[in-house]
Structures are given as structure tokens and as C-alpha cells.
Amino acid sequence: MLTSFLSLLCRGLGHLIGILLVLWGALAIYYSNFPSQPARALLAAAFAGISIWALWVSRHKRAKAIFLTLFLAVVAWWILIPPSHDRPWRAEVAVMPRAYIEGDKVRLTGVRNFDYRSRNDFTVRYEEREVKLSHLTGLDFFVSYWREGWVGHTFVSFTFDDAPPLSISIETRPEVGEAFDPIASLFKQFELIYVVGEERDLVGVRTNHRDEQVYLYRLNTSPEDARRLLMVYLERINALADRPEFYHLLSNNCTINIIRYANAAGRVGRFDVRHLLNGLVDSYLYHSGRVDTTLPFEELRLKSRINPVAQEAADAPDFSERIRVSLPTASKQTIDGASSNSAGAAHSAGD
Numbered sequence: 001m002l003t004s005f006l007s008l009l010c011r012g013l014g015h016l017i018g019i020l021l022v023l024w025g026a027l028a029i030y031y032s033n034f035p036s037q038p039a040r041a042l043l044a045a046a047f048a049g050i051s052i053w054a055l056w057v058s059r060h061k062r063a064k065a066i067f068l069t070l071f072l073a074v075v076a077w078w079i080l081i082p083p084s085h086d087r088p089w090r091a092e093v094a095v096m097p098r099a100y101i102e103g104d105k106v107r108l109t110g111v112r113n114f115d116y117r118s119r120n121d122f123t124v125r126y127e128e129r130e131v132k133l134s135h136l137t138g139l140d141f142f143v144s145y146w147r148e149g150w151v152g153h154t155f156v157s158f159t160f161d162d163a164p165p166l167s168i169s170i171e172t173r174p175e176v177g178e179a180f181d182p183i184a185s186l187f188k189q190f191e192l193i194y195v196v197g198e199e200r201d202l203v204g205v206r207t208n209h210r211d212e213q214v215y216l217y218r219l220n221t222s223p224e225d226a227r228r229l230l231m232v233y234l235e236r237i238n239a240l241a242d243r244p245e246f247y248h249l250l251s252n253n254c255t256i257n258i259i260r261y262a263n264a265a266g267r268v269g270r271f272d273v274r275h276l277l278n279g280l281v282d283s284y285l286y287h288s289g290r291v292d293t294t295l296p297f298e299e300l301r302l303k304s305r306i307n308p309v310a311q312e313a314a315d316a317p318d319f320s321e322r323i324r325v326s327l328p329t330a331s332k333q334t335i336d337g338a339s340s341n342s343a344g345a346a347h348s349a350g351d
Contacts, residue, residue, distance in 0.1 A: 015056075022051040025074045031187035033081045047074065081188050083244035093173040095126045096241045097196040099234040104134050106234065108166075112197030115315065119209040135162045136230060139221040140324075141291075142167075143282050144206050145213045152279040153212075154255050157199060157320075158230050164320050167202040168233055169195045170254040172247045185249040192247040194237045200319040207310035215282060215304045217291045218329045228265040236261065255281060292328040303328050 030044040047070060054067035085096065097110035107130045115123040138159045145152040155169035172180055172190035181189065195202065206212040221229075236257075247253065255278040259267070274284040282304075286297045295303070306323045313322040 018051075018055045021071060022048055022055070025051065025071050027183065028074050028078045028187055031184050031189050032077065033188075078188070083188070083191050083246045085191075085244045087191070088176045090174050090176055090178070091122075091124050093171065093193050093195065094124075097194060097237055098241045099237050101231075101234060104132050106131050106133060106230075108196055110196065111166075112195055112201050114201050114205070116201075116205050116209050119205070122205075129166070131158075131160060131163055131166055133227050133230070135160045136227050137161050137223050139219050139226045139229065140165065141217045141219050141282075141285065142203065143215045143217075143279070145279060146210075148213060148279070150277040150279040152281075154258060154278050154281060155202070156258065158226060165199055167197055167199045168237075169197070169202055170257050171195055182249055185247055188246045190247045192240060192245045192252060194233070194240060196237065199323070200315060203306075203323065204310060204313075204315070204319060207307045208314065214306055214310070215301065216306045216323060216327060217282060217285060217304055218324075218327055219285070219290055221290075225266060229262060232261040232264045250276070254278070295328055300328055 026044040026048045029047055030040050032040060034040045034043070050070060051067050054063040054070075092112070092114070095110040095112075097108060100107040100109075107128060109126075109128050111127045111129045113125050113127050115125065136158055140157045140159060142155050142157070143152050144154070153169075153171075155167065157165040157167040159165045171193055172185060173193040174180065174190060178190075184190070203214060203216075207214050245252065250256075255275055259275050269288065272284050274280040282291075282301060283297065285291045286293060286300065292300060304327060306327075309325070310319070310323050313319045316322060
């Protein structure tokens with residue numbers, strides 16, 4: 001009885017693995033770099049058909065070897081698809097930022113500061129900006145939702161006592177005419193970019209023109225930890241400017257990378273499923289003591305939604321100040337209680 005059950009379980013598991021391999025191979029061909037979309041669809045269908053025949057129809061001894069050969073050929077093809085900086089990029093991601101570090105001073109090029117009239121009508125403006133590491137005071141964390149739920153986009157802003165916040169958002173780099181596609185993002189369809197910009201742009205376009213719901217949380221990160229995290233970001237920004245990478249929905253996205261860099265900066269903490277389901281990451285921040293915990297979580301979340309004040313601020317020069325006026329901040333007790341873990345406050349976080 002047990003032997004029969006185990007045999008049935010193994011067969012079922014084998015069928016499931018086969019289905020996943022065939023699905024992955026067909027999608028890898030469909031989203032490959034072959035120039036003709038109809039040809040990609042035809043090749044993907046042919047691969048799926050031959051694979052089904054080889055795995056579940058044919059009794060020929062070499063049938064499974066045929067499938068394995070085809071599958072490995074697809075894997076090799078997919079691995080060899082290179083990322084590129086040379087594509088017809090959309091204006092919002094056309095310029096790769098770069099950082100020049102000279103002691104206490106950091107000069108950034110390619111800082112985005114667009115003027116928006118609507119979601120797709122804007123004046124393109126990339127600028128240079130200089131900040132001083134000694135004037136960095138902390139870190140703020142944004143969660144933005146296309147639709148409230150388990151998935152959102154996360155990004156951070158570094159705050160200074162002598163300059164406006166510097167916002168950095170890890171995103172896909174779509175070409176002209178492209179829109180984000182979660183399935184395509186698993187198959188090398190989008191390069192990666194770290195958009196560095198002014199909050200009036202990176203936050204304002206979401207709250208005022210894309211109808212996204214945006215929440216802003218003041219983290220209890222110390223200035224020292226925030227500086228370490230910023231240095232990790234700057235190294236990655238320069239590395240990406242030198243060598244392109246593909247965005248990946250599960251392994252190279254906004255939230256996972258923020259966590260990865262927070263770990264490199266000294267974060268202490270384990271993986272949490274809310275790192276992947278990043279629409280819930282504010283709950284993680286709350287229950288790990290990285291934000292104000294003197295309020296119940298639902299009340300904190302309600303007070304952290306900045307859409308009304310951001311819409312009222314519009315294009316005001318003091319946009320960043322106005323979206324923070326009524327935000328809850330971590331109490332001294334909360335900060336002291338989290339001091340041993342404060343590097344992790346820098347964490348968490350996609351497009």
C-alpha cells in the first residue's frame with residue numbers, strides 16, 4: 001500500500017516537473033531575443049508540442065533524450081542573451097545615473113527632476129546634484145501600490161540636514177512602447193536601472209499622475225547606518241552604469257535588492273515572506289520595530305498615506321517638507337529598543 005502510494009507520488013512529481021520545464025522552455029523561447037514575434041510564437045509552440053510528444057506520448061527509448069537535448073539548447077540560448085545599455089529607452093529611464101565620491105562629497109549625474117503635466121506629458125530634465133555624507137541624517141521608506149494588495153513598489157529616500165532628500169528607486173528600464181509585464185520580467189525582457197531623483201518627481205508622479213497609493217514611513221535608522229547603506233547604493237549605481245543587468249521579478253527587483261544592500265550595510269535580521277510579498281512589507285517594518293510602534297499598525301498606516309498632502313503640494317519647491325509635516329516618527333524608546341538592529345531599518349523592498 002505504502003509502496004504504491006510512493007510510486008504514485010513520484011510519478012505525479014515527475015509529471016509536475018515535466019510540465020514546469022516545458023512551460024519554462026516555451027516561455028523562454030517566446031520572450032527570447034529572436035527578432036520576429038510570430039516566429040517566436042511558432043517556435044515556442046513547436047517546442048511545447050515536441051516536448052509533450054517526447055515526455056508523455058512516445059514510447060521510444062530516445063524520446064526523453066530528445067526533450068533533454070532541446071531543453072538544454074533553449075537554456076543555453078537563454079543564458080547567452082546579453083543585457084544592453086544601447087536600446088531606444090523611454091525618456092523616464094533614458095539616462096543612467098553615476099556617482100563621483102570625493103571624501104565627504106558625492107556628486108551625482110543623471111538625477112531625474114521632470115516637470116509633469118500628466119502621466120505621459122512632461123518636460124525632461126536630468127541634473128547634477130551634490131550631497132555631503134556628513135550631513136546625511138536618516139532614511140525614509142516608500143511603499144507604492146498600483147492596486148492595494150500583496151504587491152507594490154518600494155524605494156527609499158536619504159535625508160539631509162542641509163539639502164532636500166535624495167530618492168533612489170530600483171526599477172525596470174523599459175523601451176519606447178513597452179510596459180511592465182511580470183511574466184516577461186522573468187525572461188530577460190527588461191534591463192535594470194536605479195533611478196536617482198528628486199521626490200517631487202519620483203514621488204509626485206506616483207501620487208499625482210499615476211493614481212498610485214503611496215505610503216511614507218520614517219525609519220529609525222541611525223545616520224551612520226544610513227551612510228553605509230548610501231555607499232552600497234552608490235557602488236551599485238556605478239557598477240550598473242559600467243555593466244548592464246537584467247531585472248528579475250523574483251531575484252533582482254526593488255525589495256530584494258534593498259534588503260540585500262541593507263544586509264551589506266550591516267542589517268541584522270532573517271528573511272521574511274513579506275520581503276517577497278512586498279505589499280505587506282510595511283507590516284514587517286512595524287513588527288520588527290523599524291518604524292514608530294507607539295501607534296497601532298493600522299493607525300500608523302493610515303497616517304502614513306501621503307496622497308492628499310502630495311496632491312496639495314503639487315509642484316511646490318517644498319514638496320518634500322510638506323509630505324512629511326504630519327508623519328508619525330519613531331519615539332526615542334522605539335529607537336533605543338531597535339538600536340542593535342538599526343542597520344536593518346534601512347531595509348526592505350518592486351517594480
